[in-house]
Amino acid sequence: MTAFSDEAGGPDGYRSGFACFVGRPNAGKSTLMNALVGEKVAITSSRPQTTRHAIRGIVHRDDGQLVLVDTPGLHRPRTLLGQRLNDLVRTTWAEVDVIGMCIPADERVGPGDRFIAGAIAEIARTPKVAVVTKIDTITEAQLAEQLSAVAALGADAEIDWAEVVPVSAQTGAQLDLLAGLLLDQMPPGPPLYPEGELTDEPEEKLVAELIREAALEGVREELPHSIAVVVEEMIPREDRPEDRPLLDVHVNIYVERDSQKSIVIGRKGARLREVGTQARQHIERLLGTPVYLDLHVKVAKDWQRDPKKLGRLGF
Template identity: 55%
Template structure:
């Protein structure tokens, strides 16, 4: 990154890092994608889908916001869970602004308060903005009550607490949210060139798209047990313009393999087909996806294997 491209930073330009926190499934990744304007974080109906910290960039004339999408903070049950929590806490201690996300249609509960307490412990001085998400799911009265309650929750520590309702799906109030975040950021230069949308490497994005396809439509039993590793990516020698991607999906038990494969292998074929479509859209080229399944007992608690996957 050459430094001279940042000399044209206008007077009063603001830049910095923001992280959205909240219980699982409060719409953090969907919000990240909506603000960045491109799919960089995978979304699935299961809680705790995000595993890696992903940085997405929001460029405006007067600011550059780096959205750090992290795994959710939760009470860990495995070594993987402990390592994810450590990453999350490290991230919260480093960002300039934290957005606490609460869905419009769910009451604020002990889980939300637990998260807020944890965040305040690791980042006592960081500005926290209250964000009521999924505006399209709640009635006006629900949204009003939620904003009020969230404001009360935050203002016990910060008398200038700001709360804002948004709908990432319907693109409602996103610019207002950008404005609220911008105002809370320090003045500073751009960290990334204007054409950057994420710092996530391509292999990791592809592995995540395969994992997203595998999780689609599943119940809660599998999210933690699925890991995807890209073995190799090579241009096809016989078919110009085709990229061959060889990937391995790791599961923890044979029963999970049966779920992923489905009746007569139909589900597995659908996973490969859907993942391939998403990967082609990401890369802008034709792809052959060779996906194999390996069962690796209790990999979430195997330090060596977790290290290999980058945790």
């Protein structure tokens, strides 16, 4: 993984490195990453398999710098896109200093968790931390039961957890502890990124992800996996005064079928206007400037299974 390097180094005892969060879809990985970074750098949704890129967020601490990599949920793929997302996950695992496996506190440990635990067990030399998420949704007795199940999960997969940490991204419970424990697994070294930088993702990719997040809300079960977003152009409006800038953002939203296009657009365009309004608020907050958002919905038939279309859409 490439990163900025500060030759001056950090203070004595300073550590820096990469950690990735893994887990089955909807285990709370993206929400946890955003909470640790302190800003929205990864999109979240109630829909499984929302994350499609390895998104990096940067946590700055006095004792070190933690670069968090949010990956797609590992799953049994049904499409070429699914296979490529799994390949991305496994490539990321091989490059990080520590793997954090997210296990939701409010769901029983199941086959999906055992599948992932078995997979990360093969990365023999990388420390693994079990992160029990969403502890604000359960009782102390339920948490004790889940922690026992997580210990058993590790034993069955022959993983010696470096730490087991219960957290809540919603309330902030034990997030600072988790960041410190992850940093303890990192090698001594200088900061990898400049102070204040929260992500190394290009603005176009972050904008596309915010639009896809808005498009995912309230749609039918089969639709989330069929939506792809491409930012075609981001240019300042030329005829605007300096104190009233406006950024023109032109975007194509791709789906696989005409029926899906109708769902995204909605009756008389109402659904697409909702998507634009919601996404624009987040984009303006991200970029710090007013935005004119121009959205178009297009059909790219069966793009999840077509290598050429996947390439054009950035996968």
